[in-house]
Amino acid sequence: MTGRTRNFYLIPYAAWMLLFVAAPIALIVYYSLFDIEGKFSFTNYQKFLSPIYLKMTLYSFWYALLITLFSLLVAYPTAYALTRTKHKQLWLLLIVLPSWINLLLKTYAFLGLFGTYGLTNAILETLGLGTHQILFTDFSFIFVSVYIFIPFMILPIFNALEDMNSSLLDASRDLGASAWITFRRVIFPLTLGGVKAGCQAVFIPALSLFMITRLIAGNRVITLGTAIEQHFLVTQDWGMGSAIAVVLIIVMALVMIATGERKRGVKDA
Amino acid sequence: MRSRNGTPANAYLFVVFLILYAPILYLLFYSFNSGGTMHGFEGFTFEWYQEVFQDTRLFVIVLNTVVIALLSAAISTLFGVMGALAINRIRRRRNRNALLTVNNVLIVSPDVIIGASFLILFTMAGIKLGFISVLLSHIAFSIPIVVLMVLPRLREMSPTLIDAARDLGASGWYVLSRVVLPFIRPGIFAGFFMALTYSMDDFAVTFFVTGNGYSTLSVEIYARARHGISLSINALSTLIFLFTLALVVGYYLMNRRGNRRPGWGAPLP
Amino acid sequence: MKPLVRLFTVVFAAAFVLMYLVARLNSAQGLSDGHTLTIYNWGDYIDPELITEFENESGLKVIYQTFDSNEAMMTKIAQGGTTFDVAVPSEYAIAKMTQDNLLLPLDHSQLPNLNNIDPRYLNLDFDPDNRYSVPYFWGTVGIVYNSKLLGGRELTSWNDLWDPSLRNQILMVDGAREVIGLGLNSLGYSLNDTNETHLQEARHKLEDLMPNVKAIVGDEIKMLLANEEAAVGVVWSGDASEIMGENDNLDYVIPSEGSNLWFDNMVIPKTAQNVEGAHKFINFMLDPDHAARNAEYVGYATPNMKALELLPEEISGDERFYPAPELTNKLEIYRNLGKRMLAHYNELFLEVKMHRK
Numbered sequence: 001m002t003g004r005t006r007n008f009y010l011i012p013y014a015a016w017m018l019l020f021v022a023a024p025i026a027l028i029v030y031y032s033l034f035d036i037e038g039k040f041s042f043t044n045y046q047k048f049l050s051p052i053y054l055k056m057t058l059y060s061f062w063y064a065l066l067i068t069l070f071s072l073l074v075a076y077p078t079a080y081a082l083t084r085t086k087h088k089q090l091w092l093l094l095i096v097l098p099s100w101i102n103l104l105l106k107t108y109a110f111l112g113l114f115g116t117y118g119l120t121n122a123i124l125e126t127l128g129l130g131t132h133q134i135l136f137t138d139f140s141f142i143f144v145s146v147y148i149f150i151p152f153m154i155l156p157i158f159n160a161l162e163d164m165n166s167s168l169l170d171a172s173r174d175l176g177a178s179a180w181i182t183f184r185r186v187i188f189p190l191t192l193g194g195v196k197a198g199c200q201a202v203f204i205p206a207l208s209l210f211m212i213t214r215l216i217a218g219n220r221v222i223t224l225g226t227a228i229e230q231h232f233l234v235t236q237d238w239g240m241g242s243a244i245a246v247v248l249i250i251v252m253a254l255v256m257i258a259t260g261e262r263k264r265g266v267k268d269a
Numbered sequence: 270m271r272s273r274n275g276t277p278a279n280a281y282l283f284v285v286f287l288i289l290y291a292p293i294l295y296l297l298f299y300s301f302n303s304g305g306t307m308h309g310f311e312g313f314t315f316e317w318y319q320e321v322f323q324d325t326r327l328f329v330i331v332l333n334t335v336v337i338a339l340l341s342a343a344i345s346t347l348f349g350v351m352g353a354l355a356i357n358r359i360r361r362r363r364n365r366n367a368l369l370t371v372n373n374v375l376i377v378s379p380d381v382i383i384g385a386s387f388l389i390l391f392t393m394a395g396i397k398l399g400f401i402s403v404l405l406s407h408i409a410f411s412i413p414i415v416v417l418m419v420l421p422r423l424r425e426m427s428p429t430l431i432d433a434a435r436d437l438g439a440s441g442w443y444v445l446s447r448v449v450l451p452f453i454r455p456g457i458f459a460g461f462f463m464a465l466t467y468s469m470d471d472f473a474v475t476f477f478v479t480g481n482g483y484s485t486l487s488v489e490i491y492a493r494a495r496h497g498i499s500l501s502i503n504a505l506s507t508l509i510f511l512f513t514l515a516l517v518v519g520y521y522l523m524n525r526r527g528n529r530r531p532g533w534g535a536p537l538p
Numbered sequence: 539m540k541p542l543v544r545l546f547t548v549v550f551a552a553a554f555v556l557m558y559l560v561a562r563l564n565s566a567q568g569l570s571d572g573h574t575l576t577i578y579n580w581g582d583y584i585d586p587e588l589i590t591e592f593e594n595e596s597g598l599k600v601i602y603q604t605f606d607s608n609e610a611m612m613t614k615i616a617q618g619g620t621t622f623d624v625a626v627p628s629e630y631a632i633a634k635m636t637q638d639n640l641l642l643p644l645d646h647s648q649l650p651n652l653n654n655i656d657p658r659y660l661n662l663d664f665d666p667d668n669r670y671s672v673p674y675f676w677g678t679v680g681i682v683y684n685s686k687l688l689g690g691r692e693l694t695s696w697n698d699l700w701d702p703s704l705r706n707q708i709l710m711v712d713g714a715r716e717v718i719g720l721g722l723n724s725l726g727y728s729l730n731d732t733n734e735t736h737l738q739e740a741r742h743k744l745e746d747l748m749p750n751v752k753a754i755v756g757d758e759i760k761m762l763l764a765n766e767e768a769a770v771g772v773v774w775s776g777d778a779s780e781i782m783g784e785n786d787n788l789d790y791v792i793p794s795e796g797s798n799l800w801f802d803n804m805v806i807p808k809t810a811q812n813v814e815g816a817h818k819f820i821n822f823m824l825d826p827d828h829a830a831r832n833a834e835y836v837g838y839a840t841p842n843m844k845a846l847e848l849l850p851e852e853i854s855g856d857e858r859f860y861p862a863p864e865l866t867n868k869l870e871i872y873r874n875l876g877k878r879m880l881a882h883y884n885e886l887f888l889e890v891k892m893h894r895k
Binding site for chain 1: 506
């Protein structure tokens with residue numbers, strides 16, 4: 001299309017970007033350069049390099065990685081099974097629907113479900129497995145995080161599977177490939193784009209999770225998101241909070257670059 | 270849920286759906302508890318539902334939430350589609366990736382930071398806090414997710430299709446409305462629903478930018494947490510859940526009768 | 539193209555119909571005219587009937603807006619953009635807001651009911667002569683314990699928490715001042731201590747407590763304790779009284795080493811538009827009958843001595859929530875330690891939290 005129409009599309013989007021992305025980033029970078037008493041300095045970044053914050057960064061990455069991994073392990077078969085159902089679009093909608101119920105309420109429900117006298121333990125008890133502490137463990141934290149993020153993983157994988165040409169599968173089968181080989185050699189490589197997109201959509205927000213670190217993990221897991229929230233709302237040390245945010249944004253950019261499209265022309269979706 | 274793939278896949282899907290809806294069923298169950306708390310079911314009552322219907326303030330808040338969600342999702346979808354079209358035009362991969370990274374900043378930034386920086390932005394611009402500021406913020410943080418949903422479909426579209434249309438003498442607008450938009454429709458639907466989800470679930474950003482008596486449901490629920498959330502909130506959530514469920518299923522059936530796939534899924538980049 | 543157009547038409551039409559409905563509902567409530575009073579308070583922290591009564595009495599329409607933390611509330615007020623006529627911050631927030639020039643001085647001549655307040659709760663350090671604030675509710679920080687789960691054992695002091703038998707049994711509120719404060723108190727120091735050696739001592743002592751701590755949580759602590767998820771909780775007295783009503787096995791104690799005394803006071807923020815109405819409202823809430831009904835609804839301790847006389851004996855005579863003067867003397871109010879010290883407290887708390895068992 002002509003250059004004239006190109007400008008037309010770019011204007012509203014660029015205006016949005018300038019106002020609501022560039023301006024906030026500028027503000028954050030600006031704030032990060034002032035210490036708690038409002039003096040210009042790099043102390044916030046120095047503080048970030050102290051063992052306690054580095055340890056926190058390490059934990060954040062580790063948990064985000066685990067959450068992404070488990071989301072993928074649950075989501076892939078789900079998406080695959082969904083594509084084989086009759087009313088697949090409806091089922092897909094029903095996967096997203098629970099996200100519309102307030103997160104705090106759902107988390108409270110999880111507190112009840114996972115509690116010492118909750119439903120899960122009652123089931124374990126009747127199965128003769130005994131009562132266990134589920135709340136405030138790594139397990140419950142990862143479980144609930146995966147619960148929150150799973151639609152964002154299922155969606156792109158589902159679409160990638162849908163777009164796959166089914167004749168390829170038939171060809172593979174006709175050539176005598178086993179189901180496993182077909183999956184490993186044909187299906188998975190063809191849906192890699194969707195997998196990658198899902199991992200991005202989960203890993204990046206998982207780095208800055210907060211609230212459920214307190215509600216479900218009882219503050220035994222502290223992520224960068226928790227620290228930012230604390231600095232903005234409790235300590236009122238906006239400088240330090242902003243410095244962590246700047247680091248997060250840089251990390252996000254790196255993740256995007258690392259997983260972004262490589263070659264032109266290849267359908268990298 | 271009949272499947273070509275037999276029972277194991279269906280059993281797996283059943284478990285996934287069971288887990289996804291478990292917390293919601295839990296909330297639903299206790300909304301009938303005369304005991305007043307989310308543990309120890311004492312007796313069946315409609316008391317909490319009566320309370321919901323008598324509370325005009327709560328009703329106004331629910332309506333506010335829905336209005337904001339619908340308007341912000343629709344407007345951000347318009348902007349997001351334009352953004353995706355604009356990004357798609359960029360020929361150089363490096364520039365495109367750079368723009369995409371900037372696009373994702375709002376997705377990765379913790380809500381508290383977005384909220385605080387938007388608050389500063391609005392007060393600097395002299396925008397009165399309330400409906401307008403909340404709407405603008407929701408539009409702002411929903412645009413990038415729409416772009417993410419639409420762009421992959423655009424990338425898949427072969428340029429020859431457009432060239433062919435143009436060779437046949439089609440105008441720019443004609444190509445857009447008859448060729449491009451129908452092709453990326455699933456992406457647009459996905460973006461719209463994701464924006465809806467983001468808007469319904471947001472607490473932190475709304476909290477910062479709201480004012481003058483304007484409130485949404487999640488802000489109200491969080492503020493009530495200090496005193497323990499009353500079961501009337503459970504009752505309300507149950508009603509909202511059943512309403513959206515009916516809406517989604519109804520919409521699906523309506524579209525099916527019109528013999529149109531409501532196809533709304535789209536791969537992420 | 540057609541499905542898209544249809545979707546957008548339906549969405550916009552629905553949104554505008556709903557907006558019209560909201561406008562109708564609001565005008566039916568009289569919210570659109572100029573005679574309004576905006577109250578900024580914690581969620582569910584007032585008897586709604588009192589608001590209706592006040593509206594009838596004063597002819598003003600009340601807009602009730604809620605916040606979930608002092609800090610978030612202060613950010614909102616500091617930024618302006620919205621008009622709050624009355625707010626209810628906690629005492630340390632009042633000190634900070636006074637410092638930052640965010641409050642209007644009160645006109646005591648418009649508050650004759652101020653005489654009903656117990657003089658012990660007036661003229662405190664955070665607001666000398668009550669120039670800016672009037673007490674709304676007050677309370678302490680203490681220990682809630684489940685005597686059934688503890689086999690009838692009673693806890694009386696902070697140092698009891700370190701007992702090895704309480705392993706994985708304690709829930710704590712997610713507050714740096716509260717947790718570091720209990721560490722300092724248990725060592726016999728003031729909870730306003732700023733001495734670095736004392737603070738490090740407290741940190742090490744708290745790290746030793748971590749094996750006993752099951753979780754550090756927020757408001758959900760009430761639900762968890764009522765559900766007997768853990769036997770012991772470090773909580774605010776208001777929360778304690780609430781859950782003791784739900785679970786008979788629970789008891790509350792103000793630790794013998796001393797603890798924190800907190801206040802939530804009514805103030806008029808600088809952004810107020812209806813200053814006269816704000817005074818009317820504050821005076822209305824100070825009325826003994828209104829204060830008593832509010833205390834019964836909310837369940838926190840009222841500073842209003844005339845209201846206390848109106849409350850049933852089982853509430854007003856409960857020494858756990860209305861402690862005798864001898865114990866009150868051991869309680870300390872949080873002093874504003876300054877930004878840098880507060881940041882340091884938070885850093886110490888962070889280290890305690892990150893301490894792996």
